[in-house]
Amino acid sequence: MRSVRRHRVFALVLAAACALPALASAAPDAKGAADAKAPAAAPAGSPRDLIVALTAKLDERSRAGGSLAALHAAIGTELRQHIDFDEMGRRALGDSYTGQSEAEQTRFRELLAKMVEQSYVKRFKPGRKVEVTVAEKVRTGKGGRAQVKTQIRVGGTRADVAYSLHPTAQGWKIYDIVVDEASQLSAYRKAFRKIVAEKGWKGLIERMEKSAAKGGAVE
Numbered sequence: 001m002r003s004v005r006r007h008r009v010f011a012l013v014l015a016a017a018c019a020l021p022a023l024a025s026a027a028p029d030a031k032g033a034a035d036a037k038a039p040a041a042a043p044a045g046s047p048r049d050l051i052v053a054l055t056a057k058l059d060e061r062s063r064a065g066g067s068l069a070a071l072h073a074a075i076g077t078e079l080r081q082h083i084d085f086d087e088m089g090r091r092a093l094g095d096s097y098t099g100q101s102e103a104e105q106t107r108f109r110e111l112l113a114k115m116v117e118q119s120y121v122k123r124f125k126p127g128r129k130v131e132v133t134v135a136e137k138v139r140t141g142k143g144g145r146a147q148v149k150t151q152i153r154v155g156g157t158r159a160d161v162a163y164s165l166h167p168t169a170q171g172w173k174i175y176d177i178v179v180d181e182a183s184q185l186s187a188y189r190k191a192f193r194k195i196v197a198e199k200g201w202k203g204l205i206e207r208m209e210k211s212a213a214k215g216g217a218v219e
Contacts (some may be wrong), residue, residue, distance in 0.1 A: 043171040047146040048138050049161050050172045054082055055132040055150065062128050071119035079117055084173035085109040087166065091175060092188040096196050104201070111208040118212065146172070 061074050089097040089108055097105065130151040138145040144167045152159045159206075164176035176185035189219045 032096075037075050043167050043169075045171070046138065047163075047165040047172045048134060048136075050165070051148045051150065052081065052134050054078070055130075055134065058124075059130045059132065062113050062124050062126070062130055064126065066126055068126060071124055071126050075121045075124055076117040079121075080113055082174050083113070083116065084166070084168065084175050085112050087173065087175040088112065088185060088188065092192050093196065096193070096201060106206075107205060108208070111205070114207065114212045147178075177179055197211060 014211065057078055058075060061071060061078070064071070085107070086109060089105065097108065100108070102124070133151045133153075135149040135151075137149075138151070141147070145164065146166070147162050147164050149160065149162045152161055161181055162178040163174050164178065165172045165174050176183055192204060197208055199207070
């Protein structure tokens, strides 16, 4: 029961991405073709500044009045500004993603973004207060990558959530979220690559379309 409560808390504040089973690795992910990319110049501000601002914005929107639909739409818009779905695709699928046409990559990113939004925004309710403590120390890795740890509390429940980020021309972007040492990106990698191996790229897109239509879970 304690584990279930923690993951519900995580879902309340975007703490990664669709309803896939979470697997291991709390460290910023270093696998996949993305490692071959040249790191972007360090953007203005720090990754911690972004997470502080993001969690404050989500809390603000969650506690504000208004309709449930309006809240979900606002949170969905906020998520898209800070998550790098292209990077998630590269790290999750490697050549299976980068070898696709621009149109196919765009379709994948749109479906992934929709799945992420659906999995998280439905957990938010107007008037709910969320307390987030952001660690002062930022963990750094190769290519300018960084990880910012937070602790989230809702009532008597608590979850440890870490955001993995990398520098881009548009600023710091999130590419993985780790909840109680379970990596969202690792879950994507395992699930998506299994589908590609069995059904091919077309099969993956079809499965993602069905999942998005059902609310975000890959089955």
